[in-house]
Amino acid sequence: MKPWLAAARAVGAEVASRHADDVDQRARFPAEAFAALKKEKLLGIIVPKSEGGAGAGVADVVAICHELGQRCAATAMIYAMHQIQVACIVRHAGGSAWLKGFLKRLASDQLLLASATSEAGIGGDVRSSICAVEQQNGRFELVKEATVISYGAEADGILVTARRTPESPASDQVIVVVPKTGYELNQESEWDTLGMRGTCSNGYKLRARGEMAQVVPVSYADVSAMTMLPVSHLVWSALWLGIATDAVTRSRACVRAQARKKGGAPASAARLAEASSQLQLMKANVVGSLRQYEAALGSEDAIAAPALAVAMNNLKTGTSQMAVQVINQCLLVCGLAGYRNDSPYSLGRNLRDAHSAALMVNNDRILANTGNLLMALREDPGLLE
Amino acid sequence: MGNRVEAQIRSLLRGTDYLQVKVDGLAEDADLYAAGLNSHATVNLMLSLEEAFDIELPDRLLRRRTFSSIRSIAEALAEVGITAEAA
Numbered sequence: 001m002k003p004w005l006a007a008a009r010a011v012g013a014e015v016a017s018r019h020a021d022d023v024d025q026r027a028r029f030p031a032e033a034f035a036a037l038k039k040e041k042l043l044g045i046i047v048p049k050s051e052g053g054a055g056a057g058v059a060d061v062v063a064i065c066h067e068l069g070q071r072c073a074a075t076a077m078i079y080a081m082h083q084i085q086v087a088c089i090v091r092h093a094g095g096s097a098w099l100k101g102f103l104k105r106l107a108s109d110q111l112l113l114a115s116a117t118s119e120a121g122i123g124g125d126v127r128s129s130i131c132a133v134e135q136q137n138g139r140f141e142l143v144k145e146a147t148v149i150s151y152g153a154e155a156d157g158i159l160v161t162a163r164r165t166p167e168s169p170a171s172d173q174v175i176v177v178v179p180k181t182g183y184e185l186n187q188e189s190e191w192d193t194l195g196m197r198g199t200c201s202n203g204y205k206l207r208a209r210g211e212m213a214q215v216v217p218v219s220y221a222d223v224s225a226m227t228m229l230p231v232s233h234l235v236w237s238a239l240w241l242g243i244a245t246d247a248v249t250r251s252r253a254c255v256r257a258q259a260r261k262k263g264g265a266p267a268s269a270a271r272l273a274e275a276s277s278q279l280q281l282m283k284a285n286v287v288g289s290l291r292q293y294e295a296a297l298g299s300e301d302a303i304a305a306p307a308l309a310v311a312m313n314n315l316k317t318g319t320s321q322m323a324v325q326v327i328n329q330c331l332l333v334c335g336l337a338g339y340r341n342d343s344p345y346s347l348g349r350n351l352r353d354a355h356s357a358a359l360m361v362n363n364d365r366i367l368a369n370t371g372n373l374l375m376a377l378r379e380d381p382g383l384l385e
Numbered sequence: 386m387g388n389r390v391e392a393q394i395r396s397l398l399r400g401t402d403y404l405q406v407k408v409d410g411l412a413e414d415a416d417l418y419a420a421g422l423n424s425h426a427t428v429n430l431m432l433s434l435e436e437a438f439d440i441e442l443p444d445r446l447l448r449r450r451t452f453s454s455i456r457s458i459a460e461a462l463a464e465v466g467i468t469a470e471a472a
Binding site for chain 1: 405
């Protein structure tokens, strides 16, 4: 096992799980888990070695999200969202000295990055912006009504999408990297939700300024298609798989306790088998999609092809629904012991957290997008291609 | 002569809302994405081209850069046999 995966597993088991219920009940940032993740240098693992990172890949982040998702879904989601931002800078920094310098700082100081993509007035379509980069003498200013900036108050930097210029159409976007010293946040809404409560996804008015060199040199359309979208769907699916895996683990423990008393597996073991089978499908989807993304990484054409976008969208819509199905099945396995909040087999938090999956970037929006993309797909690739 | 396909593409775009600016003001190599073409409209543009020229664009041409300008679209059409002469 790679050292960072072992470290993440230990942080999950020893720190994140201990505070998960409190994070959930008080809807607070998982500060203990992030202090531990920073101490283990896990925030900068995908920064290239040349910039002081560990040079790890998306697969490593996927594996870590799966580990953390089994312990505290909010910790896993924040870790996932952070790494999505880092992946975008790593892949699209090009020759930018400013962005490379920022990656160095990120690795050495273990900076936590948040994202400001949603905006009031765009109807949930993050591929369009109202706010714009206003340039003057090599510097910029930017004001955004961000309906959600998850863990905005705790972040050390934010990636902000905006129109390229005040004259640009809504879809001609760029993404700007702004360190904490370059922005002010005025909180405008609270995050009091059914689940994923620890992500503290409040709404803010964001005012940012800085140098034009902080603008990622590739259009956001490309950053989104090549990196943000596929990486998001991979790391989210991995943590949803983690939430479902924990539910199956609890159910197995519940059934085993009954089996020991009875001297044999009870009737509920058959339902447990069904849950285990669904979990295996979900896992195969995550791993298969990860391999497909990795195979496409080497080719600009493959990574921009409709086939990959369709596969990554299907991964998201598929695993988000399956996580809830698996946990529902587990509830039937555990019965009241799973329904109770005060039992070791409690599945309440798993179920509440998992219900966020279909909503964060609504599945209906993604399905509509996939349906459109399918018009540009000629034939399905072969089984082992 | 070589401009006839480009003119047809222009005419096709004129009848749609794929762009956020007037197509007549755009140069042949102007960036259509900067002119407001989004990913959803790109697929619709592909379908409109296939219908208008009675062709099927192969997988290798279904790339973002194929639709990045009027000229790049014309080049893609030339690859599937649509040229000024044929048109």
